[in-house]
Each structure stands twice: as structure tokens, then as C-alpha cells.
Amino acid sequence: MGEAGERLLSTEELAKLSQPPRADLVEALADGPETAVEVFRRIDRAYRNFIDGFGAWIATTQRFVADRYGIEGLAQVVSADDAYRSALLHGLTYEDVAGRHQTDRADAIVHLIADSDPEAALAAFDALEASYRRIHDVERDRVASVLSQVYRAWGPDVLEESIRFSGEETLLGWMPHDVARPAEVRVRQWAAMQKGNFADITVTETDDAFTITLHPCGTCGRQVSDGCYGENLDLAVVAEDHPLTFGQGPAPIYRTHVAVMHFVVPMERTGVPWPVIQCPKGLDAEPCRVVLFKDPEATPPEAYGFATS
Template sequence: MTEHETPRRLLSDDELAALSRPPRAEFALALDNSPTAAVEVLRRIDRSYRNFIDGFGTWITVTWAFVAERYGAEGLARVGSADDGYRSALLHGLTDEDVIGRLRTDRADRIARLIDQGDHQAALAHYDDLEAGYRRIHDVERDRVASVLSQVYRAWGADVLMDSIRFAGEQTLLGWMPQDRARPPEVRVRQWAAMQKGNFTDITVEETDDAFVITLHPCGTCGRQVSDGCYGQTMDLAVVTEDHPLTFGQGPVPIYRAHVAVMHHWVPMERIGVPWPVIQCPAGMEAEPCRVVLYKDPDTLPDELPDWSG
């Protein structure tokens, strides 16, 4: 590119606005357009919520496998407390219907039938119930992950916590890294935006000359956990305080946020020489916006990177 050329943008302002639109608003807009579009949006949103919730369950199971492999049954007993799960269920108002509904696949089918029948008001009402139930399940499962990580940290310290997160990442999310990096940037940003909305967070998607930036207001995991008082108020999730790669020597860090350093920075830096992707979390125990930066060239190394010198 010469110095007089204008960098080519990959998405229009309307496309960026659509990626930033909350799921409920996206569904309502699709209802106004066509039944086919509404059902397609419904299925995509339903799948996104389910995938995030299922991912939490897998993370817990894989972490238990790590503990069993390293410490046996005695170790499993040290990470088996359900107290935080009970507190989380009370905090978020989990219902019996939520628990039963998690295993059912027909709730979205019922909404799809209402769409086909032209009863958009009922479809929206049922959608609201569906989304609210998914959010309660999501938040309890999110807190269960953080509880298991807290128990690992309190039992064996930051080094073992880091090992457990690395193990979990290698068994799950990191396997997707090569496939994700190989896709065109305009495809990547759509997937990452959908993932973040499945995490129950409001997002803004912007395009710069060299990257897409997804801003979370705040993230639906550690950000909302902080806002909900899960660190020392309504619950007792752990805070990583020591100078350590988990905190880049800049603690304190909510226990859930520690995975960002491992899965998105240290392991990708070892394997491919760049973060995957660049995630800019707020400092300390703040529930401020964070950013996911998807460089159009996935091999781009940011000018400023987190550092930890020990």
C-alpha cells in the first residue's frame, strides 16, 4: 500500500452496527423482516447461549481430570465443595424450570412455531423467558468454574492453578486456535462477536485500518462477577494477588480472569509468537470495559504487550 492509498475496510458501518446489536434486538428486528430470518436468528442465538454454558461444564470436568491425574481422590476431595454453587444459585435466582430447561431442546422449537403462526408478540415473550433462563444458568455455571479454580488455587497455589488452566485450554479452546487464525478477518470478527454476545455482555464492534476491536461493557464473566459481588461480598471466589505470570505482576486479579493470561497470552506466545487474540482486561478488581483485538493479519505483534519479569 502506498502512502496515499486509503486502507480498505472490510465491513460497512451498518454491518458493524449489526454485529454490535444485542441478541434480543436482533431477534425483534428479524421478526419484522421475515419468519425465515427470525427463525434463523433464533437458532443462532439459542446455539450461542448453549455453547457457552456447555463450555463451562466441560471446563469444570477437565479441571477435575487434571486434579485427579495429579493428586488422586484425595485431591478431588479438596476441590469438591459445592458451597459457592449453592450461593450462586441463590444470588442469581435459579429456578427449577431453568435447571430442567437446560436439558430440553424444544423451547426454541416452540418459539419457532409461534413465529410460523405469525404470533410475534407471544414469540417475543417466550424469547424473553428463554434468554432470562439461559442467563441464570450461564451465571451459575460461570461461578462454578470460578469456584473450582478458587479451590485449586487455595489448595496448591498459583503455579498449579496455571498448570490446570493450561491443561484445560489444551483440551478445549486452544484446539480451535489454528482454525480460527486461518479464517478471513471479516469471518473471525463475526464469530467472536457472536461468542461475546453468548456471554451476556453488551458489545461495540469497531474497525480500524489493521484490526477489529470488540469492546465489552463489561465482559459477562469476571466483569459481571465483580459487579455482582462474587469476590468477597455475596460469594467468596478467590483473588490472585501475588506477582505471577497469571497477573503479569499487576495483581490483584479475579480468579476467572487468570485464564486470559494462560489461554490467550502465554500459551499462544509459546506456540505462535503472538497472543490469540489480544485481550485487554481492566486493571485490578474493576468491572470496567475490556477489549478483544482481532488483527486483520493474525501474526501482528502489538506494540505493547503484558510483561512479567518474575
């Protein structure tokens, strides 16, 4: 783990972390097929991991509801209406759905790279990335729809419990491994994750921390911009001054997981957030920031109040 006050990455390395996945692939293609295949597989995995993560979140939320409220309760959170509207909003295609769980498209790109046909490989990558983005956005909206249904049926306290349950079943299991890694390893992983979330990012470094600025983030930030909290989808807005909103409601329903999964539960377990995530206030789609302190245990208390900016 890097010591606070020690710069760990060069300006060039930070710029490379900040560039979009396509630029990563273009650079790798110039280095030869072996490097390009490795980089492409990493990009492809990041996109698929995020999409699969949405599915796990939906499943664990439905399990929470079924355990708590039975079949009658579960029936209140399985409406597909929002998913249909989201698919129309984002232009989901038959080819997207048919190829979602197949590796054929990615394997075809690997063959093009191996055949030293970079132009065809990039064209195929552009098509695959666009397809992943449509699938990602529909799955993201499905998560927010299920959370909306929980909130509207049972209120903010039950919503918080459901997010806690899902976090403990999924993302939070990774926390002990993540915080034990060197800071320069963590920032590379978190930057790759945000790219897999279709965020445009800029990575900077200070003596004590790395900051990944998302402008906007790929989830609630783009949902707000796409009108998902208005007439397009009518996803829920949590109005209460509640821990879900850092006591500063209103907040988009998707954003409420930040309070639970990255502040409430991590601080119960370790005394510090994991990591500090600074979200915009209200229904703004302004940039947000992921702050990774080089020594997580030394996260300063004043950072805890930076949950909303």
C-alpha cells in the same frame, strides 16, 4: 484474509454486530419466518455453547486434579457450597434446572415464529434468555469456584498448569481454525460469542484491527459487579505478581485464564496472542476489549503489553 489498511465492514454492519441478540431477532422477524428461525437458532446455540463450555472447563479441571493428586485431591475441589450460594444469588429456578438440557422451550419459540406470532415469540424469547442468563451465571461461578479451590489448595503455579491443561483440552483446539479465517468472518464469530456470554458490546474497526469493547464482559466483569469476590461468594483473588496476573496482581480468579489461554500458550505456539484481550486492572469491572488484528501474524509487539488497561 483482509489486508491491513483495508476497511472491511460498513458503519451499518458494525452497528448490527454491536446490537443485543433481542434486536437481532426483532430485525429478523421483520424479514419473515425463515430468516427469524435461522437467527433465533444461532442465538440459542451461542447461549447453550457458552454454558456447555463452562461444564467442559469444570470437568477438565477436575480431571487434572484427579490425575495429579488422586481422589484425596479431587475431594478438595468438588465442594458445592459456592454453587448453592450462586444459585441463590442469581435466582436460579426449578424451571431453569428442569429445562436446562431440553429443547422444548427453543422449539416452542420456533413454532411461534413459524406461526407468524412475533409478539408471542419475543415474549417467549425474553423468558428463555433470562433463564439462560441465570444458568450461565451459576455455571460461570462454578468454574471460578473450582479454580479458587485449586489456587487455595496448591497455589498459582498449579492453577496455571490446570488452566493450561483445560485450554489444551477445549478452547485452544479451535485456535488454528480461527486464525486462518478472513478477518471479517472472525469478528462476526467473536462478536456472537461475546453476546452468548451476556456481554454488552460495541464493535469498531481501524485499518489494522477490529476491537470488540465489552462493557462489561459477561464473566469476571459482571462477577465483580455482583459482589462475587466479596461476601456474596468469596471467590479467590490471585494476589501474586505472577504470569496469571500479567505480573500485576491482584486479579479475579476467573480472569487468570486470559493470561494462559490467550497469551502464554498462543505465544508459545504462534509467537502472538490469540487474540489480544485487554482486561481491567485489579478488581475493577471497567470495560475490556478483544482486539482482532486483521493479520494475526502481524500483531504488533507493543500490543502484548495491553493485557491490562
